[in-house]
Amino acid sequence: MQNYKEMLNKYNLKATPQRIYMIKEIEKKGHIDIDDLYEALKNIFPYISLATVYKNINSMTKNGFLIEVKIPKLKTRYELSKNSHAHLLCKKCGELTDIFIDKKWITNNASEESGYIIENTLVTFEGICPKCQKDNKFL
Numbered sequence: 262m263q264n265y266k267e268m269l270n271k272y273n274l275k276a277t278p279q280r281i282y283m284i285k286e287i288e289k290k291g292h293i294d295i296d297d298l299y300e301a302l303k304n305i306f307p308y309i310s311l312a313t314v315y316k317n318i319n320s321m322t323k324n325g326f327l328i329e330v331k332i333p334k335l336k337t338r339y340e341l342s343k344n345s346h347a348h349l350l351c352k353k354c355g356e357l358t359d360i361f362i363d364k365k366w367i368t369n370n371a372s373e374e375s376g377y378i379i380e381n382t383l384v385t386f387e388g389i390c391p392k393c394q395k396d397n398k399f400l
């Protein structure tokens with residue numbers, strides 16, 4: 262269990278009860294979009310507004326405490342800053358999982374082929390997760 266207050270302070274963010282609950286929820290879910298986060302927060306803070314959630318997410322994203330996960334066709338999700346990784350997306354249940362692979366090879370290759378200076382490598386693998394395979398959901 263992490264100390265959320267210390268985590269926030271390390272990034273020069275004030276540890277408000279809302280923010281602490283937000284990062285608890287993000288840590289629990291791994292990746293979450295704003296609407297789901299808003300729904301979860303409303304259970305604890307009935308008077309919170311969507312604008313407040315956006316404001317907090319934006320300030321936590323701006324300084325790198327949260328990372329935006331952009332995946333085509335999906336709502337942007339947010340995760341806590343962690344080591345460079347790729348994502349696995351299950352086409353059946355929509356589960357998004359982290360996979361810690363070395364993206365350097367892909368990035369170097371792409372850069373050599375295209376002459377681009379690559380600043381950001383977003384890798385998403387799409388398929389069927391082990392649980393859906395077991396449930397025969399791929400049939």
Ligand SMILES: [Zn+2]
Nearest residue numbers: 351354390393
């Ligand atoms: Zn699945």
Ligand SMILES: [Zn+2]
Nearest residue numbers: 340348358359
């Ligand atoms: Zn992730």
